[in-house]
Each structure stands twice: as structure tokens, then as C-alpha cells.
Amino acid sequence: MRIYIPGTWPMLRKLVKTGRFDPIGGTAFALTPRLREAYVSGDDEELEYAAMGEAARASLRLLAVEFGLGEDQVPARRVVVAADLDDVTLRPDLDDGAVRISGAVPMTAIAAVHVDAEEAEHAVREAAAVVDKADLGDLDAEFLVGEAEDHELAWYSPEEIAFLVDLGDL
Numbered sequence: 504m505r506i507y508i509p510g511t512w513p514m515l516r517k518l519v520k521t522g523r524f525d526p527i528g529g530t531a532f533a534l535t536p537r538l539r540e541a542y543v544s545g546d547d548e549e550l551e552y553a554a555m556g557e558a559a560r561a562s563l564r565l566l567a568v569e570f571g572l573g574e575d576q577v578p579a580r581r582v583v584v585a586a587d588l589d590d591v592t593l594r595p596d597l598d599d600g601a602v603r604i605s606g607a608v609p610m611t612a613i614a615a616v617h618v619d620a621e622e623a624e625h626a627v628r629e630a631a632a633v634v635d636k637a638d639l640g641d642l643d644a645e646f647l648v649g650e651a652e653d654h655e656l657a658w659y660s661p662e663e664i665a666f667l668v669d670l671g672d673l
Contacts, residue, residue, distance in 0.1 A: 509561035510582035523607035538600040566631040579628035580619035617656035
């Protein structure tokens, strides 16, 4: 199953060092039956994109925590790791596309990494500061999150991750 795991830049750095991606709490997103039911129409590719969007929003929540801890040097870029895993458990208690995975994801299971470009950093930083309010229905906060979500995530192959991290850390 193709899953989308929310992450942050420090998590990508760790992936490069260790060769494995450690998801926070084992939370990921996928094209689940519940996600499929939530949409009136859409093919698998469109619904996979929706699952990736849920992971990108979860990345904002992770960034909010890092920024709250005073991690001002963390690049304000959403990170989503796409991987292919078989051992996935559905999480109907969370978002429609939420799944749980156990343990770290080896580099060999990673299909791609999706990351914001540098020009998205201002919008992402603002969105991370208000994502919880947006989740609770605050329209101004939802507007700021929407501004960040208007930025498309760039696609990188697994072979490009080390180069991406090196360039981003300059």
C-alpha cells in the first residue's frame, strides 16, 4: 500500500544519516476505504493526492511543535515521505485517510519525498502557527493554512534525498 508520512526537515536529515525514516507515533495517510467514501468522485490518483494532502497538513502540525520548542533554524517546509508498505493498520478514530505503521521505514521502501520549495516558507511558517485553530474552524486560520496548501510540494526520488538535504542546509 502506498502511504504518505508527514515529516520535517530534521526528520529528513535523520533519514539521510540512518537510512530509515521514523514516523512520529507511527501515523501516516493512505487511500483507505473511508477516504474513498468521503469523496463523491475521483480516481485513485486524485484520492492518493488527497491522502498526501492530509499528510502535508499533518506536517504543519509537526512544524508547529518544532517552532514552539524554539527551533527557529528549522526550514519552514512541509515534508511528506511516500512509501510502499504492507503492514498498515487503518485508524478510523482519526482522519479519513489515517493509518498506523509500526517501526521505522527503510530507505528501500521509500518511493519519493515531497517537499515545499523555498518560496513557500513564509506561508508555511504562518500556517504552522495557526493550524490547530484552523482545525477547530477558525476562518482566518483556515485562510492562512490554505495559503500554504496553495504551494505544490516538489517531488524528489529517493536517490535525490541526500542532495536535497545538503542543498537545504546551506
